[in-house]
Amino acid sequence: MRRKTARDRSTKRQITRTCSWANKGLRSMRVAKRESNGICLPLKQVETLDTQLLYTHIICNEFIHRGHKQLVDDDVPVCSCKLSKDDPESACGDRCLNVLTSNECTHGFCPCGESCKNQRFQKRKYIKTKLVKTEERGWGLLADQDVKMGEFVIEYCGEVISSEEARTRSQNYESEGMQDAYIISLSGSEFIDATRKGSLGRFINHSCDPNCETRKWTVLGEVRVGIFAKKDIKTGTELTYNYNFEWYGGAKVRCRCGAASCVGFLGAKSRGFQEDTYVWEDNDDRFSVENVPLYDSEDDEPLSTFFKKAQVGLKFKKLRGSIPSKSGEKTSTPHKAENTPKTEPTVELKLDETVETNNVHATLQHEVLMGDEDKPIKEEETDNVSTGVVEKNLQSEKNEEQDSKKQKQGVLSLKRMGAEKLGLFQKRSRFYSNQYSNSPISSRIKAQDIHRHILSQDACDQLVAAEEAEVAATLELNRLHDKLRPTMEELGKDGPDSLPMSMAEEWIAVTCKQMAAVLNFNHTAMICLARFAQDEQVLE
Numbered sequence: 001m002r003r004k005t006a007r008d009r010s011t012k013r014q015i016t017r018t019c020s021w022a023n024k025g026l027r028s029m030r031v032a033k034r035e036s037n038g039i040c041l042p043l044k045q046v047e048t049l050d051t052q053l054l055y056t057h058i059i060c061n062e063f064i065h066r067g068h069k070q071l072v073d074d075d076v077p078v079c080s081c082k083l084s085k086d087d088p089e090s091a092c093g094d095r096c097l098n099v100l101t102s103n104e105c106t107h108g109f110c111p112c113g114e115s116c117k118n119q120r121f122q123k124r125k126y127i128k129t130k131l132v133k134t135e136e137r138g139w140g141l142l143a144d145q146d147v148k149m150g151e152f153v154i155e156y157c158g159e160v161i162s163s164e165e166a167r168t169r170s171q172n173y174e175s176e177g178m179q180d181a182y183i184i185s186l187s188g189s190e191f192i193d194a195t196r197k198g199s200l201g202r203f204i205n206h207s208c209d210p211n212c213e214t215r216k217w218t219v220l221g222e223v224r225v226g227i228f229a230k231k232d233i234k235t236g237t238e239l240t241y242n243y244n245f246e247w248y249g250g251a252k253v254r255c256r257c258g259a260a261s262c263v264g265f266l267g268a269k270s271r272g273f274q275e276d277t278y279v280w281e282d283n284d285d286r287f288s289v290e291n292v293p294l295y296d297s298e299d300d301e302p303l304s305t306f307f308k309k310a311q312v313g314l315k316f317k318k319l320r321g322s323i324p325s326k327s328g329e330k331t332s333t334p335h336k337a338e339n340t341p342k343t344e345p346t347v348e349l350k351l352d353e354t355v356e357t358n359n360v361h362a363t364l365q366h367e368v369l370m371g372d373e374d375k376p377i378k379e380e381e382t383d384n385v386s387t388g389v390v391e392k393n394l395q396s397e398k399n400e401e402q403d404s405k406k407q408k409q410g411v412l413s414l415k416r417m418g419a420e421k422l423g424l425f426q427k428r429s430r431f432y433s434n435q436y437s438n439s440p441i442s443s444r445i446k447a448q449d450i451h452r453h454i455l456s457q458d459a460c461d462q463l464v465a466a467e468e469a470e471v472a473a474t475l476e477l478n479r480l481h482d483k484l485r486p487t488m489e490e491l492g493k494d495g496p497d498s499l500p501m502s503m504a505e506e507w508i509a510v511t512c513k514q515m516a517a518v519l520n521f522n523h524t525a526m527i528c529l530a531r532f533a534q535d536e537q538v539l540e
């Protein structure tokens with residue numbers, strides 16, 4: 001790899017990098033076959049590209065129509081993991097309450113400190129990947145290492161835009177003749193557009209029999225989209241996920257995934273597909289469409305399959321060890337989005353040529369527009385592109401600190417009873433921050449905190465049972481949200497309105513159950529505290 005140019009442009013520096021590859025001199029088109037999900041995908045060897053691809057490489061989402069949410073301390077979800085040397089899973093593994101609810105732990109708040117394994121988006125714990133040119137599907141991304149089922153592959157980054165903007169942009173891209181679509185759904189009302197700015201996740205192609213899937217995680221208060229391995233993946237395999245639901249491709253694109261179960265078109269169940277009015281020209285053999293029937297999403301797959309998360313057994317130890325206390329800290333500094341760009345995005349990755357070799361390599365030309373403050377990239381912030389480290393100017397964090405607003409809701413009676421003074425009021429705990437969950441109680445008490453003040457074993461057992469029931473009901477509700485999310489997103493709703501009756505009923509039943517469990521736990525906790533207060537008075 002060698003640096004090609006480095007030229008200063010007033011405050012901006014532009015660096016062009018070219019990667020050298022073996023077999024670059026090969027002129028003929030060769031087709032290599034490579035195993036992907038058991039399907040043989042043709043990978044093309046080309047000398048020059050007919051299309052030139054230019055986009056700005058970013059390493060975290062950029063918010064176009066609003067700013068990044070500012071998290072105050074009270075809203076930071078804190079798990080109750082307790083670090084144990086003998087149990088690697090103790091440092092925020094599968095049993096971590098944050099992991100179970102698809103929340104990332106927050107640096108500085110996690111009881112496991114630096115050992116916490118649940119900060120993969122924030123630390124950009126991506127797998128190693130390679131960019132290649134495929135024969136019929138444009139660029140694609142290969143795994144450059146063996147990947148285990150469930151492993152985090154990469155984040156899909158781009159510009160976060162509103163639904164209206166997504167619609168407008170999609171139409172504009174189509175009218176500009178863009179053949180590749182990069183808008184995916186983030187929530188019922190927001191989308192991620194990686195067309196002009198994005199991460200390498202934008203190169204992952206669709207397959208009807210994919211080896212990856214998208215999952216939504218809440219990180220520092222914002223929902224983010226990650227690509228996760230659905231199965232074990234061997235190095236050299238093309239990474240794919242099913243675009244259904246997520247994709248906002250306006251045009252009907254014939255699917256070339258080669259899977260036996262191929263449904264024929266990309267994102268056939270997506271909102272964009274259903275709303276589509278655009279058809280590519282017939283002479284464009286990659287996108288030709290004749291009398292495409294609209295896909296009826298109700299005819300097919302069960303709704304839950306796409307977003308299904310690993311089912312996790314609920315096993316919480318009774319009276320978990322207490323969280324190393326940060327009590328006494330009254331700071332409520334808003335949590336900044338990590339690497340929030342100070343200036344406009346600064347890195348451009350320009351791909352203008354590729355040579356596919358037997359080793360499946362691509363030649364990239366990276367144009368890196370550096371910002372004013374060149375800052376070396378930290379290792380953990382590097383996209384693991386096999387073509388070498390793309391030199392980036394990491395967008396420096398905004399230093400601005402906003403005055404915090406205390407957002408304490410609910411459980412006021414507990415506070416009046418002096419629970420907070422007693423250290424019983426659990427701060428910064430939010431176990432169900434799923435985007436569709438709107439629990440009125442943002443701060444929450446925990447059995448373990450009350451337990452040490454209760455003498456009666458019966459009361460303790462009741463309290464723990466109530467807490468377990470509450471956590472179980474919350475998880476059930478979160479799972480249901482995940483199951484219904486594709487339908488809600490298709491309908492552009494964040495709630496059960498317009499859901500088919502059976503789904504709405506299920507929603508209401510599970511929500512009621514969860515609310516009842518929350519109330520029951522709080523009620524039990526209050527009774528315990530009232531008893532405790534009485535005992536104290538008697539003692540006095």
Ligand SMILES: C[S@@+](CC[C@H](N)C(=O)[O-])C[C@H]1O[C@@H](n2cnc3c(N)ncnc32)[C@H](O)[C@@H]1O
Binds near residue numbers: 136
């Ligand atoms: C998110 S981009 C993926 C990266 C893209 N191949 C590129 O070159 O930048 C989605 C676009 O890739 C192409 N694509 C992805 N999967 C495909 C598939 N299975 N069959 C045909 N085209 C596909 C379509 O043009 C689609 O609009």
